[in-house]
Amino acid sequence: MTAVGVPGVDVPDARGRTGLDRAGRDLTGNPDVVVRDVEVLSSSWYVLRRTTFDHRRRDGRWSTEQRETHDRGNGATVLLYDVARRTVLLTRQFRFPAYVNGSPDGMLVETAAGLLDDQDPETAIRREAEEELGVVVGELTRVFDVSTSPGSVTERVACFAGSYTPADRVSAGGGLADEGEDIEVLELDVDEALARVDDGRIADAKTILLLQWAVLRGPFRDRQSRAGR
Template identity: 75%
Template sequence: MSTPGVDVPDARGRTGLDRVGRDLTGNPDVVVTDVELLAAGWHVLRRTTFEQRHRDGRWSTEQRETYDRGNGATILLYDRGRATVLLTRQFRFPVYVNGHPDGMLVETAAGLLDDDDPETAIRREAAEELGVQVGPVELVFAPWTSPGSVTERLYCYAAPCTPADRTGDGGGLAEEGEDIEVVELPFAKALAMVGTGEIADAKTMLLLQWAALSGPFAQTGCSA
């Protein structure tokens, strides 16, 4: 029987989705023995079986489910002279269903890389979500967002931004169901919103803390 995403194309034209991970050789204490494709509606859910040698020399058989949504990029746009940052506000159903009061999160602009390199992707997202044509960017860090189950690595950028750089309205792509509000905040207020829980998005919290500790607002602190 043919399986979409394995031996025949799925809805996105992909095959061989059960091959990912089988050729890993970087860790001699981990040997992948089987990969099962559990779901591939848009992103990919796999169950991988592997043999693992522990620190005491004992081998065991382990299974892990991994959710592969691709890698992503995000950017903190800041105006040092006006002491502001440019963020987004949008509805996020996963947080809404997991206890957030209304699902509306304040975040840095972000998106999946798709087939682009990280810098190209984040320039695209800044234009679509914030209406900004970004100039020189700085790669701040690139963490794995949830290494216990999600494969995603998030490339976190920062860049200066002035009102002259805003060449469009932003708001995201309506055809992708996006309805994004552009939010400009004083940096001090944004940083305070981390403490109050009004900003609860991890990538945004990390970039705001970076901006305060060693980034564009490190010398002025949060009193600007």
């Protein structure tokens, strides 16, 4: 009988990858966690794994647990702002996962973002800003990195901010049509963007975090303080 290989493990999957079951097996940073087994459940595009590990609890008892992790790679996002005009540049596009989970039309307003695709975070977000927003980005500040949904998703997102002017907009943006992207560019007054957070029209976590940073500690901080006096 001929042995049948497992795509993504011992034979290439649709993206030519093997060894996807090795992720996590060599972790040693936490002596209270010992990885015993990693199974690849799906590797059609992103990778779904089921990991079995021993975990020493706070009372000293060991338990054997399983967790499924969704690995879509790491990403980057950027909030572009114009302090002089008090505007921010955002995107609006259809997101099926949001649509199937309660968003009325699946159209989300977000900061420009994308997966790293083997690039460093700053290079990747400069690429995304030009593709999605039509902006050639100048100096960037790396504000923070966040885990998007650490209970099940491995993704870590590098969050940047940078200034722009109308002259920096070199194209209409809109994303890459050959990748199925259909992105509307929105230029909003920062106070209007915050109002949309308050009433739920902006519900994307990374976008909310960066908008709040912008008025609490970032480029709009001084003006926001004067407005509250």
